[in-house]
Amino acid sequence: MPATLLSRRTGDAAARARSLPAGPVAVALAVALTAALTAAVAWGSTSVPPGEVWSVVWRRLSGEAPRPGTVDLIVWQLRVPRALLAALVGAGLGLVGTAVQALVRNPLADPYLLGISNGASLGAVAAIVLGAGAGGALGLGLSGAAFAGALATFALVWAVARRGGGFAPLRLVLAGVAVGQFLSGFTSYLVLQAGDEQQTHSVLFWLMGSLGGANWDLLAVPAVAVPVALLWLQARARGLNALLLGDETAAGLGIDVTRLRRELFTVTSVLTGVLVAVSGAIAFVALMVPHVCRLVVGGDHRRLLPVSALFGAVLLVVVDIVCRTAMDTQELPVGVVTSLLGAPALLYLLDRRLGSGS
DSSP: OOHHHHHHHHHHHHHHHHOOOHHHHHHHHHHHHHHHHHHHHHOSSSOOOHHHHHHHHHHHHHTOOOOSSHHHIIIIIIIHHHHHHHHHHHHHHHHHHHHHHHHTTOTTOOGGGGTHHHHHHHHHHHHHHHSGGGTOTTOOOHHHHHHHHHHHHHHHHHHHHTTTSOOOHHHHHHHHHHHHHHHHHHHHHHHHTOOSHHHHHHHHHHHTOOOTTOOHHHHHHHHHHHHHHHHHHHHTHHHHHHHTTOHHHHHHTTOOHHHHHHHHHHHHHHHHHHHHHHHOOOOSHHHHHHHHHHHHHOSOHHHHHHHHHHHHHHHHHHHHHHHHHSOSSSOOOHHHHHHHHHHHHHHHHHHHHHHHTO
8 A cells, every 4th residue: 555545544544533423413504503593583783682583583483473572573584684694695505615624635636626616606796886796688587697607617717727637736726716806807807996985895795705685586506506515515525535535446346536526626616606505705614514524523524524514514603693793884895704714724734734844
């Protein structure tokens, strides 16, 4: 057995010995998510007691007529959709971050490395600046324009990465970075063309991520996409584990490496496009969540994927609470808080990797 593979397997065995059982961790995260969702709905400029929150939710779910007053409007129409959107986006980012790190065999990778978020951001900024978000020439809303930009970028990165055959991780990363930077230049140009202060504010808020536009209609697509992606990735957890051992070893275990990597790129790109389309570009969540979860439950994707989804959901719900309540006069973009958390986390991870010589 090659020395590097032996060393990696030895390290994996040590990590498993230090990890916690995934079942109790998942239960604890589910309880934490329930508490975070309750707090997200209860806290705000107008506080609502948790008991009243659940009373409103129960009446709505059971089909009873809502009580007159503003509490039902605040809870059901404003805060519940936003809290659920935060949970879905956080879960999706946790999943896609875990998958991309396996896809390119790089623990410091995240889905935005593939350029998809740059394409979604370009589509959204074009919609804001050129007016398509208000029902302009293309008939696309803001989310539709963002998702269209993500799909166009996916096609472009795919074409560049596939030139010359194969689907190597390094080629994929370089294609994603190059295309992403190219599109980022167009986005910056459009920002400069913003016609007024309100447009500029909307563009910047989008580029830093925001859940302020949440509503029940916006929940529909991520509510389907995130669970489907989880089930699909969970069914391929063995293949994800094998990819981390190298292409030759994975092929020796019966994995069609090229096909699996192609499918992973497609699924992660589409899911990233869906998430960015409803929340803007939220940085660092997809990078942080898989690493934290690996420290807790180990690197086996059969356990890592569901735990990453739950932890990502908890994290983003809590971050959104901070964004809404930290300042009295305005709301913070979600990306501001996640960057303040994620940048030190990235430095810590780099320090660990350099210290271990990996």
